Amino acid sequence: MDPQLSPAVADALRTALAKASYSTDGVRALLGGSAHAALGRGEVEPAHRATRDAGELGVLVRMLLLGSVEPDAAVRAALAPLDPADAAAAGLLRPADRGDGDGWEAVLDLRPYGDEDGDWWVLSDLDRRRQERDHVTGVGAASLTLAAATARRPAGTLLDLGTGCGVQALHATRHAAAVTATDVAPRALAMARATFALNELDVELLGGPWLEPVAGRRFDRIVSNPPFVPGPPRVDFVYRDSGMGGDDALAMLVRTLPDHLAPGGVAQLLGSWLHVRGEDWPDRLRSWLPDGVDAWVVQREVADPALHVGTWQRDGGLDTASPLAREQAGVWLDWMAEERVEAVGFGHLVLRRTDGPPTVVFEDLHGEFEDPLGPEVDGWLDRVDWLRAHATDDALLGARLVLAPSVVLERYAESGTDGWNEVGAAVVRMDGPRWRHEVDEPAAALLAGCQGALALDELVELLSFAHDRPADELVAATLPAVREFVRHGLLRPAGP
Known part of the structure; x- marks a missing residue:
């Protein structure tokens, strides 16, 4: 019931x-x-x-x-x-x-769940119902991961695509004036409707597959924890299996979500993609992107086929040693072998409609960090805008920059016959995702000089004199690094 x-x-x-x-x-x-x-x-x-x-x-x-x-x-x-x-x-x-x-x-799982602004109560299915095809998961790891990674700036309209029990929509009501939630599963819609009623929240609920319920509509924000588990084209569990083979469902979303974004609108979703033999995974995902879209894809995990299959079998409540699980695993692994799948990546995707030259970035972020990724997404979007406005070398050289207060310089050395010999250095942002960049001495000196008082071209002139290197050589060597430092938040534009 x-x-x-x-x-x-x-x-x-x-x-x-x-x-x-x-x-x-x-x-x-x-x-x-x-x-x-x-x-x-x-x-x-x-x-x-x-x-x-x-x-x-x-x-x-x-x-x-x-x-x-x-x-x-x-x-x-x-x-x-x-x-x-x-x-x-x-x-x-x-x-x-x-x-x-x-x-x-x-009969149902009913538990308190909250953020820094207060609590909600969330209804979902009990674990003992986990092997049912239409099982509705509760506040699980994927939900928490997406919630922590979502930017929370005020928005007029927000779509939660594939709402499940409604976790992302709950968070959205804190910062969006109007929230719409969709799902293909009638049981998930019923669970979300009960959750919203219990919490006295006005959320528009629509049933149907993918983006069909919101055809012709655009939103300021879209969040989605879709059925992202790559595998054969079948549906064992509605919450995780798309019915499309491999990562075709994710490719479809990346291609079509921007059509449902208002100008400047941002979509954030979790996803898994295949590492196919003979293909570079960023090139694979880049081919899905439509024109006019900024994209930031952060790969958090990479699993080999056996680990991928075993993880999701355990998630479905199967005993991986049982005859049923072994048969299912065999079909899954055979399919991966036929599709030349070497590994499966998992991570976050941020898409934004833009009228300017798109910025598309793929990067790995495998280390553990405690800070939520949501503020970093907001910062990344702002920094991309700033870099787009300073796209020419002259514009960047004329800017005044400030080293972020959380950045430290690490030096490392190896032992030798005469003691420790310094072999390298790196700058590390000690907050957010802990971005780290190897630097040489001129780059370290340039970063130290970024205190907001001098423009970048003035600092380069000083470095040229101090290191006895031509200024144009330093410009060519440092500007690409400066853009990366800005994009990762190690350098920030100075105030007016």
Whole structure:
């Protein structure tokens, strides 16, 4: 049964959850750091122990998060003013025989989720339903990854393409005046509708495949966590399989999303692409881009075919040693071999409609970093605009630049017969994605001199004198690096 929350049920449930402090802070405080971390790993016993004698909040945590059957009287008290029978009629609970009396258990996963501005409650399918074709995932790793990478500047209209349970749309309501969410799966739409109703949010929900529900419309922003798992052209799970072979679905989105962007509009999505023998992966993705689009593609992971298949089989709840999983893996790996697939990349794609000469950048970013990528996306778009306005050498040389305060210079040496011999240096931005660039002595000196007082051409003249090198030679050597330093935020335009 799909959830159907009437206004009365949504109001009563909202009141009950708030009354019990069923929030991210409330649950975390109840469980404590150790049990909360264990629950994140799928280990539930510490959480069960932490919720003993925890009153109404303990009942809700055990029933809604841990899958326990709770006694009728305790559930009635925890859910008041919502009657458990009304919650069952709405598709949230079902009666369960505890053996020593009547009780209730959750039919759906209902959990608090929030950001720095507050909490929501999110409805999704329980893990025990994971092998169902129309399983609706909750707040998982992919959802969190996209949410952290999304730029949050105010927007008039925003489209969440393939909304699932509605996580990206929830975030979008913080910074977009009007939010539209689409999905091809009726169960996902029902789950998202219930989530939005519970949180009193006005989101336009449309059903249909891909961009058909918004044909002819344009948006200021588009976010999408699409079914991006490359494999044979079939659909085992709607949330991950597109029904199109390989990375054809991603190619289709890259080609068509810009048609649904307003001028200057930005689309952000997660995706996986194939590394095909004899092809360069950036060239493969570049061939998908239409004209008039800035593109920033950041590859975060690369998996060999066996790792790729095993990861997604485990994600689907399969025992990889079972006969069914082995048969499926064999078909998948045979398909990859026939398609000459050597690896599968995963990462972020940022697309922007532009009237100027497009900037298209592909790069790898495999290291771990804690800062969210969203502010970096905003900064990258601004820096690309600035570089486009300073595209000529003369314009760049006339600019005054400032070294970002988070940038440090690292020098490294190797041991020799006379002690340590310096062999290189690098500048590193210690915030954001921790961008790192190897530099020689003139480049290091140039960066140190970027304090906003002198224009770049004046600094080059000083370097020319100090290092006894022709100025035009330094210009040719340093300007490409300066553009990269600006694009990665190590150098920033000085104020007026």
